[in-house]
Amino acid sequence: MILELDPERDILGVIDVQPTFMPGGELPVPEGDQVLGPVNRLLARFRHAFATQDWHPPGHLSFASSHPGRHPFETIPLAYGPQTLWPDHAVQETPSAALHPALRQGPIELVVRKGFRREIDSYSAFFENDRTTATALAEWLRARGFRRIFFAGLALDFCVAYSAEDATRLGFESYVVRDACRGVGLPDGAATTIETALARMAACGVRFFTLAELGA
Numbered sequence: 001m002i003l004e005l006d007p008e009r010d011i012l013g014v015i016d017v018q019p020t021f022m023p024g025g026e027l028p029v030p031e032g033d034q035v036l037g038p039v040n041r042l043l044a045r046f047r048h049a050f051a052t053q054d055w056h057p058p059g060h061l062s063f064a065s066s067h068p069g070r071h072p073f074e075t076i077p078l079a080y081g082p083q084t085l086w087p088d089h090a091v092q093e094t095p096s097a098a099l100h101p102a103l104r105q106g107p108i109e110l111v112v113r114k115g116f117r118r119e120i121d122s123y124s125a126f127f128e129n130d131r132t133t134a135t136a137l138a139e140w141l142r143a144r145g146f147r148r149i150f151f152a153g154l155a156l157d158f159c160v161a162y163s164a165e166d167a168t169r170l171g172f173e174s175y176v177v178r179d180a181c182r183g184v185g186l187p188d189g190a191a192t193t194i195e196t197a198l199a200r201m202a203a204c205g206v207r208f209f210t211l212a213e214l215g216a
């Protein structure tokens with residue numbers, strides 16, 4: 001059965017569909033390029049969409065290279081809490097930090113850039129990683145009357161998950177289009193960050209759909 005969409009109250013959230021997160025990029029998510037086709041099908045299905053764009057200055061605090069002796073994918077304590085360190089990625093004004101050129105951008109009405117302050121990272125479309133500095137996305141969505149947000153993109157276990165969880169906390173209905181996402185999949189205890197993110201999202205009320213269930 002195909003979920004009925006309300007064209008004026010449902011919106012697609014396209015998370016970090018940037019070459020930097022795809023094979024050949026600086027922080028390649030496995031099969032990250034495989035989200036392009038599905039996301040474009042969703043963009044043809046939804047009347048309204050917003051996108052996020054990871055957008056870091058050189059020397060960003062989330063880069064392992066900013067911490068001598070540290071390596072990518074280690075987690076270190078920072079003033080605002082634990083931070084996973086990454087290879088340098090999504091550096092402002094580099095070609096791989098652009099929204100992917102194959103993205104069908106027509107329905108994308110707002111692009112939220114994040115991670116642009118050197119001292120703080122931002123996984124969620126709604127808050128920086130201190131969990132208190134808001135991006136203004138929630139106010140924009142409320143002003144426009146959107147109720148349900150359908151997330152797709154990269155990476156499932158970080159920016160998609162944090163955004164989808166925050167959406168539920170902010171009172172939106174939050175959905176993840178599972179086959180329009182790919183995850184990084186770092187070890188996380190006995191599990192992977194993908195498994196723990198899926199469990200965490202489910203626990204806070206995020207629901208999962210497939211392209212087929214959305215008629216995309």
Ligand SMILES: [Zn+2]
Nearest residue numbers: 054062090115
């Ligand atoms: Zn980043």
